[in-house]
Amino acid sequence: MEKMIYLDHAATSWPKPPAVGEAMMHALEFAGANPGRGSHRMAVQASRVLFETRKEIAKLFAVNNPNDISFGSNTTEALNLAIQGALRQGDHVIATMAEHNSVRRPLEFLRMQGKIEVDYVPVDASGVIELKKMEHMFRKNTRLVVCTHSSNLLGSILPIGEIAQLCRKHGSILLVDAAQSAGILPIDVQQLGIDMLAFPGHKGLLGPQGTGGLYIAPELDIQPLLHGGTGSQSEALEQPKVRPDRYEAGTPNTVGIAGLGAGVKHVLGMTPSRIYQHEWQLTQRIMEGLSSIKGIRMLGPDIGQPRTGLVSFVVEGYDAAQLAFRLDRNYGIAVRSGFHCTPLAHESAGTTGTGAVRASVGYNSTQGQVDQLIRAVTELTKVN
Amino acid sequence: MEKMIYLDHAATSWPKPPAVGEAMMHALEFAGANPGRGSHRMAVQASRVLFETRKEIAKLFAVNNPNDISFGSNTTEALNLAIQGALRQGDHVIATMAEHNSVRRPLEFLRMQGKIEVDYVPVDASGVIELKKMEHMFRKNTRLVVCTHSSNLLGSILPIGEIAQLCRKHGSILLVDAAQSAGILPIDVQQLGIDMLAFPGHKGLLGPQGTGGLYIAPELDIQPLLHGGTGSQSEALEQPKVRPDRYEAGTPNTVGIAGLGAGVKHVLGMTPSRIYQHEWQLTQRIMEGLSSIKGIRMLGPDIGQPRTGLVSFVVEGYDAAQLAFRLDRNYGIAVRSGFHCTPLAHESAGTTGTGAVRASVGYNSTQGQVDQLIRAVTELTKVN
Numbered sequence: 001m002e003k004m005i006y007l008d009h010a011a012t013s014w015p016k017p018p019a020v021g022e023a024m025m026h027a028l029e030f031a032g033a034n035p036g037r038g039s040h041r042m043a044v045q046a047s048r049v050l051f052e053t054r055k056e057i058a059k060l061f062a063v064n065n066p067n068d069i070s071f072g073s074n075t076t077e078a079l080n081l082a083i084q085g086a087l088r089q090g091d092h093v094i095a096t097m098a099e100h101n102s103v104r105r106p107l108e109f110l111r112m113q114g115k116i117e118v119d120y121v122p123v124d125a126s127g128v129i130e131l132k133k134m135e136h137m138f139r140k141n142t143r144l145v146v147c148t149h150s151s152n153l154l155g156s157i158l159p160i161g162e163i164a165q166l167c168r169k170h171g172s173i174l175l176v177d178a179a180q181s182a183g184i185l186p187i188d189v190q191q192l193g194i195d196m197l198a199f200p201g202h203k204g205l206l207g208p209q210g211t212g213g214l215y216i217a218p219e220l221d222i223q224p225l226l227h228g229g230t231g232s233q234s235e236a237l238e239q240p241k242v243r244p245d246r247y248e249a250g251t252p253n254t255v256g257i258a259g260l261g262a263g264v265k266h267v268l269g270m271t272p273s274r275i276y277q278h279e280w281q282l283t284q285r286i287m288e289g290l291s292s293i294k295g296i297r298m299l300g301p302d303i304g305q306p307r308t309g310l311v312s313f314v315v316e317g318y319d320a321a322q323l324a325f326r327l328d329r330n331y332g333i334a335v336r337s338g339f340h341c342t343p344l345a346h347e348s349a350g351t352t353g354t355g356a357v358r359a360s361v362g363y364n365s366t367q368g369q370v371d372q373l374i375r376a377v378t379e380l381t382k383v384n
Numbered sequence: 385m386e387k388m389i390y391l392d393h394a395a396t397s398w399p400k401p402p403a404v405g406e407a408m409m410h411a412l413e414f415a416g417a418n419p420g421r422g423s424h425r426m427a428v429q430a431s432r433v434l435f436e437t438r439k440e441i442a443k444l445f446a447v448n449n450p451n452d453i454s455f456g457s458n459t460t461e462a463l464n465l466a467i468q469g470a471l472r473q474g475d476h477v478i479a480t481m482a483e484h485n486s487v488r489r490p491l492e493f494l495r496m497q498g499k500i501e502v503d504y505v506p507v508d509a510s511g512v513i514e515l516k517k518m519e520h521m522f523r524k525n526t527r528l529v530v531c532t533h534s535s536n537l538l539g540s541i542l543p544i545g546e547i548a549q550l551c552r553k554h555g556s557i558l559l560v561d562a563a564q565s566a567g568i569l570p571i572d573v574q575q576l577g578i579d580m581l582a583f584p585g586h587k588g589l590l591g592p593q594g595t596g597g598l599y600i601a602p603e604l605d606i607q608p609l610l611h612g613g614t615g616s617q618s619e620a621l622e623q624p625k626v627r628p629d630r631y632e633a634g635t636p637n638t639v640g641i642a643g644l645g646a647g648v649k650h651v652l653g654m655t656p657s658r659i660y661q662h663e664w665q666l667t668q669r670i671m672e673g674l675s676s677i678k679g680i681r682m683l684g685p686d687i688g689q690p691r692t693g694l695v696s697f698v699v700e701g702y703d704a705a706q707l708a709f710r711l712d713r714n715y716g717i718a719v720r721s722g723f724h725c726t727p728l729a730h731e732s733a734g735t736t737g738t739g740a741v742r743a744s745v746g747y748n749s750t751q752g753q754v755d756q757l758i759r760a761v762t763e764l765t766k767v768n
Contacts, residue, residue, distance in 0.1 A: 004424075004425070004426065006417075006426070008417060008418070008424065008427070011417065011418035011421050011427075011635075012416060012417055012418045012635065014416040014417060014426070015413065015416065016412065016416070020412070021409055021412050021413075024408065024409075024412070024639075025405055025408075025409065028400065028404070028405050028408070028592060029399065029405075032396060032398040032399060032400070032593075033390075033392060033395065033396055033398060033718065034392070034395035034396045034593075037395050037720065039705065039708060039709055039712065039721065040388075040392065040708070040711075040712040040717075040718035040719070040720075041388070041712060041718070042388065042390070042398070042718055043392070043395075043718070043720075072457070073456070073457040073461075073594070073634065073636075073637060074634035074635045074636075075634065075635075076610055076612035076613065076633045076634025076635070077457075077610055077634060079612065080609070080610045080611060080612065080633075100612070100613060101611075101612050101613040101614075101618060101633075102611075102612030102613050102633065102634060103612075104621070105611035105612050105613075105621065105622065105623060105633070106610075106611040106612065108611075108621040108622065109611045109622070109623075112621075112622070200635070202635060208412060208637075208639045208640075209416075209418075209635050209636065209637050209638045209639055209640075210457070210594050210595075210635075210636070210637025210638070210639060210640045211594075211637075212634075225464070225609070226460055226461055226464045226490075227460075227464060227485075227486075227489035227490040227492075227493045228460035228463065228464065228484070228485050228486030228487075228489050228490065228725075229460065229484060229485040229486050229489075229725030230485075230725075231722075231725070234485060234722065234723035234724070234725050234726070234727055235723065235727040235736075237488070237489065237492040237496075238489065238492065238493070238496070239489060239493075249460045249464075249486065249489070250457070250458035250459060250460025250461060250486060250596075251395075251396065251458045251459075251460070251584070251586060251593050251594075252457075252458075252593065252594070253457060253592075253593050253594025253595075253637065253640065254593045254594070255408075255592045255593055255594060255640070256592075256593075256594045256637065256639070256640060321423065324423060324424070325423055327424075328423065328424040328425060333424075334417065334424035334425070334426055334427070335424070336421065336424075336427075337423070338615075338618065339618035339619065340618070341612075341613030341614075341615070341618050342618070343618055343619040352619075
């Protein structure tokens, strides 16, 4: 697979910085014990790995106390913890049509159980929401607003700061899904007014799969999703109140979290704003390059507008899955086709019937790779 | 840490077979994409990693269809999925006093919410339960029986086959916590009559931390714990019915699961019965060696009786935590002290006030290591 052109960073970043694998192997060898469950040196070493990574992530998101960040296996787990943990019988929730199934499905699960009510703010074809429409949806019992920071189909960036102001005004909690933005867009949870932030470890933070987490503001207490051993307060019937133990039952993924720490260090070194600039320039190049193809329609914001590092498109007369398959087989270019777990965003984009091809760039993508994508799509849509 | 004598295998096995780290690095490099979320070759490769590991685990537990095994981040997640997913308003549950907090806390959480009722079968000091007492606890609404296969404090082995017969008779589901037995005791889910089996990846299966899973019998449908993207049926509001997708929302820990596959292969090569024999002989050696120490009390089954690879003990006049600390500092021996997340088992053993020191052996432990433990404990309890 040496020659593969990897343009599927929105699913998982690849390859990882070499320090990630090194940190994982080091942890497997020297911090292989169970953190927080023993006082012997290797267990202490394992606890340190967790704390170091927590500290790096706290730095990235301007979190005061690293213990307000709890680790989980992916963004989905973090979102389920936030949603299932914060909501009570009779609550109302506002979400957007740009949400991923990892937001929509837990909400719909609670709704179908008769526990909550949900409204979804419409998103237009370029991925923008009307704040006015959102504001009208607030009710007295609106406990939670869930919003993706950036659409995983459209690449649009949602106005988190302004949404946070609405939440403050109406006394609602703001949960942000940073699946596509963590490590790429600047996120200062205090400045933006984010109460809970769910993030993946394996995308923009450059860590391995199996990692992710949730920031929960210190004044907010939600129910844990997992109940079990924490190595602390063993005799108590309930999960301990102390963080991060409260939200981290069971043996953590020490090795993965070691890799995540190395990934976040890499991000902090490059700085998210430089990564964003780099990715933005590449998406603009893709859009310009593809724009001359007959029958192409690119989803999301126009050229020149802010977007995260992905471009989704459909070409009239061409099946998205076929196109993606041929890009892989004939050109060694890895992109993604299908519905990207976000059916309502496809409704907004008018691609419910067809799906779309999504090319997504990362910290290490190059102009050359992007040019090869443009050339390949151009060729494939000339000869059917 | 080259000279460390690691006797904390009941927390996490260490070191792993070299193939585990190799498989992880290989997956990080060549199967780094998002399994089930794309059709490009690397995503297919990632799906294959998951399927291969599922197949090996199915072989180990005599599961017909590997897709009846779903992966999660640890045993705690598997137990929470099983318990929270199977129980409904008004259900009654029977568990034992040998259960870990990863069973007790989710049960108590549901009980305190007014959703379920729970009874705990007493365990005597050697870790044995009276089946008669358990049988008397069954009610018409006993939906679930939860039982650890082997106590993580006492090392006793519970009669799963006989408990399964009681469950059949009373129409109850049997959930077994295999945290201390997977890879060590023979487990044939069909022959034993186990409906759900929760297992860790990072203990007896020799995989990395961050892995574990749940077997769910094909005829049993429980609620998912996590709702979100599965890469399949994106347009559906609910989790798909198809397994393993139903119970595996979000990006899986591909790298960790690759390592787990290598671990399970190692176990299948050695065979659990040989691993058990090896560990049993070492525990007998520990018990004989420690038995001459004045004031020592070893918990769990007597010498000569079946037990998994751990020996917990207290020495009159010596603090368990101090003893463990000195074993590490003065002798480089890693054991665990404290309550091991199992307060009710300490009640049974009469060690609620003191905690205990637990030495636990693994597939790669040696007689020489065990002899050093005996010598060290003997010395430390001679001079205070």
